[in-house]
Amino acid sequence: MQVSHPTSPAQKAIGLALERIERRLRLNRTLYQATLAAGFVLLLLLTARGLRWLGDALPAASALLVLLAILAAVALLSLLIASALGQRLTPVRAAVEADGRAGLKDELTSACWFMQALPGSVWAAAQLERAARTAAGLQPARLIPLRVPAPALGALAIAAVVLAVLWWAPPLAPARSLAAAAGVFSPADQEQLRALRALADALPDSEAARKLEAALQTLEQGDTSAEERSRALAQAQDAVQQLRLDAASTRDALHRAAEMLRGQPGMEAVAEALAQGDAKQAAEMLARMQPQRAEPKGDKPSAPEPVAGGAAEKSLEQALLEASEATGAQPQAVSAEAIQEAVDRLNEIARELAASNYVNEAWQKVRGPQIDVAQHTALTASRFAEQTVADSLPSPATGETPMGGGSMFRSAAVAEGKGLTEQEGGTRAGDALGDSPPDPLLGEGGERLEAQLKQAGLSGPEAESEDDGEAWFYAESREQKAFASWRSIQARTGFAQAEAGTSEGISIQHRQIVKDYFMNLREAPR
Amino acid sequence: MSTATVDRQVQQFRENFRVVREEVSRVIVGNDDNIVGIMTCLLARGHVLLEGIPGIGKTKLVQTLADVLHLKFARIQFTPDLMPGDIIGTTIVREDDVGKKHLVFQHGPIFANLVLADEINRATPKTQSALLEAMQENSVSAGGQTHPLEQPFYVLATMNPLEMEGTYPLPEAQLDRFFFKLRLGFPTADGLHEIIDRTTKQQEPQVDRVLGQGEVLEMRETARAVPVARHVQQYAIDLTLATHPESERATEMVKQFVRFGSSPRGTQALILGGKVNALLNDRLHVACEDIRTVALNALRHRLLLNFDAEAERVDSDAILKDVLQRVAEPRA
Numbered sequence: 001m002q003v004s005h006p007t008s009p010a011q012k013a014i015g016l017a018l019e020r021i022e023r024r025l026r027l028n029r030t031l032y033q034a035t036l037a038a039g040f041v042l043l044l045l046l047t048a049r050g051l052r053w054l055g056d057a058l059p060a061a062s063a064l065l066v067l068l069a070i071l072a073a074v075a076l077l078s079l080l081i082a083s084a085l086g087q088r089l090t091p092v093r094a095a096v097e098a099d100g101r102a103g104l105k106d107e108l109t110s111a112c113w114f115m116q117a118l119p120g121s122v123w124a125a126a127q128l129e130r131a132a133r134t135a136a137g138l139q140p141a142r143l144i145p146l147r148v149p150a151p152a153l154g155a156l157a158i159a160a161v162v163l164a165v166l167w168w169a170p171p172l173a174p175a176r177s178l179a180a181a182a183g184v185f186s187p188a189d190q191e192q193l194r195a196l197r198a199l200a201d202a203l204p205d206s207e208a209a210r211k212l213e214a215a216l217q218t219l220e221q222g223d224t225s226a227e228e229r230s231r232a233l234a235q236a237q238d239a240v241q242q243l244r245l246d247a248a249s250t251r252d253a254l255h256r257a258a259e260m261l262r263g264q265p266g267m268e269a270v271a272e273a274l275a276q277g278d279a280k281q282a283a284e285m286l287a288r289m290q291p292q293r294a295e296p297k298g299d300k301p302s303a304p305e306p307v308a309g310g311a312a313e314k315s316l317e318q319a320l321l322e323a324s325e326a327t328g329a330q331p332q333a334v335s336a337e338a339i340q341e342a343v344d345r346l347n348e349i350a351r352e353l354a355a356s357n358y359v360n361e362a363w364q365k366v367r368g369p370q371i372d373v374a375q376h377t378a379l380t381a382s383r384f385a386e387q388t389v390a391d392s393l394p395s396p397a398t399g400e401t402p403m404g405g406g407s408m409f410r411s412a413a414v415a416e417g418k419g420l421t422e423q424e425g426g427t428r429a430g431d432a433l434g435d436s437p438p439d440p441l442l443g444e445g446g447e448r449l450e451a452q453l454k455q456a457g458l459s460g461p462e463a464e465s466e467d468d469g470e471a472w473f474y475a476e477s478r479e480q481k482a483f484a485s486w487r488s489i490q491a492r493t494g495f496a497q498a499e500a501g502t503s504e505g506i507s508i509q510h511r512q513i514v515k516d517y518f519m520n521l522r523e524a525p526r
Numbered sequence: 527m528s529t530a531t532v533d534r535q536v537q538q539f540r541e542n543f544r545v546v547r548e549e550v551s552r553v554i555v556g557n558d559d560n561i562v563g564i565m566t567c568l569l570a571r572g573h574v575l576l577e578g579i580p581g582i583g584k585t586k587l588v589q590t591l592a593d594v595l596h597l598k599f600a601r602i603q604f605t606p607d608l609m610p611g612d613i614i615g616t617t618i619v620r621e622d623d624v625g626k627k628h629l630v631f632q633h634g635p636i637f638a639n640l641v642l643a644d645e646i647n648r649a650t651p652k653t654q655s656a657l658l659e660a661m662q663e664n665s666v667s668a669g670g671q672t673h674p675l676e677q678p679f680y681v682l683a684t685m686n687p688l689e690m691e692g693t694y695p696l697p698e699a700q701l702d703r704f705f706f707k708l709r710l711g712f713p714t715a716d717g718l719h720e721i722i723d724r725t726t727k728q729q730e731p732q733v734d735r736v737l738g739q740g741e742v743l744e745m746r747e748t749a750r751a752v753p754v755a756r757h758v759q760q761y762a763i764d765l766t767l768a769t770h771p772e773s774e775r776a777t778e779m780v781k782q783f784v785r786f787g788s789s790p791r792g793t794q795a796l797i798l799g800g801k802v803n804a805l806l807n808d809r810l811h812v813a814c815e816d817i818r819t820v821a822l823n824a825l826r827h828r829l830l831l832n833f834d835a836e837a838e839r840v841d842s843d844a845i846l847k848d849v850l851q852r853v854a855e856p857r858a
Binding site for chain 2: 087093096105106107109110111112113114117118121122123124125126127129130
């Protein structure tokens with residue numbers, strides 16, 4: 001409904017009054033929209049501050065906060081858009097508002113209609129005169145006060161108070177998370193970093209050392225994101241873990257060498273030193289043997305046959321075997337060279353073990369704060385298991401097994417490789433509850449892991465030596481024989497399993513088999 | 527005519543109304559709303575149906591109004607054996623002075639300004655329908671001739687809602703012709719004291735005739751002249767449509783309990799009643815509030831309720847109150 005052009009003084013008076021009311025309404029609407037906009041900004045600030053306050057401590061609360069913030073933002077924006085695109089402000093609209101607010105019982109609204117529809121009616125003119133008098137008495141400022149709606153004002157006030165509280169409140173999340181979010185290392189992080197740096201500097205050159213160095217360089221860069229730092233820290237941990245595994249493998253080799261040398265005449269002391277894990281002492285003993293054995297033989301030069309691949313590639317057991325044999329009928333030059341080779345190899349092992357001891361000390365420094373942080377951080381199940389499984393390795397230095405927390409295993413069901421269709425072959429990896437559908441087939445069905453491990457145990461050189469026993473009292477079955485031999489291998493490799501085995505009980509000897517098994521499962525061509 | 531004349535007319539209207547009201551109130555205790563309702567019907571050219579239990583003053587109210595208004599009054603006591611001819615009149619043979627016989631229409635009691643149809647639901651439908659033409663057309667057809675009724679013609683019918691035995695409920699067509707249906711409630715204790723004080727003395731209070739036929743007709747014209755804005759008219763239409771269960775504006779209660787809603791006469795009653803109400807409130811325009819004020823009286827007898835409403839004892843007033851609560855005023 002549009003108001004016609006005013007022709008009478010009454011109509012003009014009504015028009016003026018309505019214009020003032022309309023202006024006031026427009027101002028009020030602007031104030032309302034400004035309030036909504038302020039509420040929106042406050043909501044954004046509140047959300048950002050709230051998320052910062054919650055940090056990583058309560059991920060569910062953070063998600064809920066984000067959800068609520070989105071809902072509130074949508075509501076606010078809807079109100080804002082509805083207000084902007086809402087009913088256009090016209091004189092009639094002003095008349096409706098004035099009637100409603102002043103309790104005029106449709107006087108001005110009816111007057112607007114009469115001005116348009118009943119221009120010549122005496123009754124309408126009389127009504128317009130009355131309406132003009134009423135309109136002249138209206139005070140738009142009192143009628144339409146510039147006031148933010150009380151609920152909106154209350155909500156704004158509450159939000160402002162909460163924002164102020166959040167602004168000054170100490171964060172719920174651990175300092176590490178906050179520091180990581182801000183791109184700054186916390187003191188705990190810096191401590192770890194220092195320990196890792198010292199470790200990297202002290203390590204001899206190796207693949208793991210290079211990986212550790214690369215990870216540390218990433219960590220020490222100032223402009224890396226939290227995600228990159230997290231990844232680099234994981235790489236560093238993997239590198240240190242590899243170093244520890246290498247050290248454990250070396251100790252295993254020392255033990256085997258000691259076993260081998262026990263029966264050799266003159267080598268008992270060396271074997272004992274090796275059994276103690278003291279490669280340095282063993283090297284010194286061997287070095288002392290070298291001149292004693294070399295002198296009585298005199299100077300009979302004999303060009304020793306160079307070992308293919310050099311001493312570095314020769315295993316410790318092989319080098320020691322040659323050295324022990326050299327104490328017998330070998331020419332002097334040959335025996336001296338063999339002993340020297342064994343001594344060099346032992347010295348190298350001694351350095352590696354010394355470094356590994358340092359690795360363990362550094363590792364304890366790194367792990368301590370990490371466990372503390374991990375207990376307050378949301379980790380994925382796999383990441384948590386990775387960390388805790390790494391913790392459960394027994395320390396070669398102390399023999400203790402630090403347990404940072406429980407382990408979470410994601411067990412994989414292994415399907416039988418033979419007698420099944422192509423679709424049924426391969427692996428079926430379920431979730432922790434075991435009720436998820438099997439993974440799609442990626443590779444050919446392989447031989448079962450258990451069978452491979454058993455085969456490896458039975459086909460080893462130690463297993464074959466068990467066949468010497470005479471079965472004169474009773475003839476054991478093939479299965480019993482196989483089982484007994486396998487248990488025997490287990491007993492002999494017990495040291496390596498106890499020291500280097502992970503919580504799954506996979507020895508170093510079998511680790512490659514297990515690794516290959518799972519790698520091939522995923523990567524084999526169809 | 528100038529705007530001053532309009533103002534004067536309005537003031538005169540209000541003054542006349544006030545005088546009648548005060549005069550009636552000298553006899554009738556309480557029932558102010560019903561006095562206003564009856565007067566509104568009179569001034570809106572309608573007819574009123576009064577419903578109330580016996581002895582609460584329905585007939586007394588109408589008689590008092592007739593006494594106050596200087597109008598011709600007739601009372602018809604409806605009984606089962608009452609015939610249409612008893613109401614509208616009949617053609618009789620009359621012999622003149624020279625002995626010649628003529629057929630002459632003998633006017634019945636309906637030829638009056640104020641007709642009290644007492645206990646209207648006790649007459650047969652045939653007799654009740656005799657009022658139909660008179661109420662709607664303001665004329666009576668008898669003996670092949672149409673006899674216009676003198677204005678103002680105003681039927682006030684009373685009905686007893688309790689004694690239903692031996693009664694003939696008014697058909698919807700008949701009900702629809704009543705402008706308002708007023709319900710007279712039982713007086714309060716104070717009201718009863720007042721009634722006893724007034725009616726048990728040697729002399730009952732007397733009223734004066736304060737308004738004549740001319741004034742009433744003038745007031746009728748004044749009431750009709752009040753302009754109505756479109757949005758108010760829209761509100762009346764919205765209310766009417768909301769009483770129809772098949773309408774998209776119908777409320778849930780209407781859909782559940784109403785079989786048929788108000789007729790267009792209901793909308794007319796809303797607007798005309800609103801006009802009178804606006805004048806009584808010294809306004810020259812009808813407001814939505816005026817429509818709301820008269821809505822119950824104007825629509826309650828125009829709703830045809832279904833069996834569910836009867837079973838659950840839901841009356842039309844409850845439904846109309848729900849409609850009034852839910853139908854929003856149009857925003858111009």
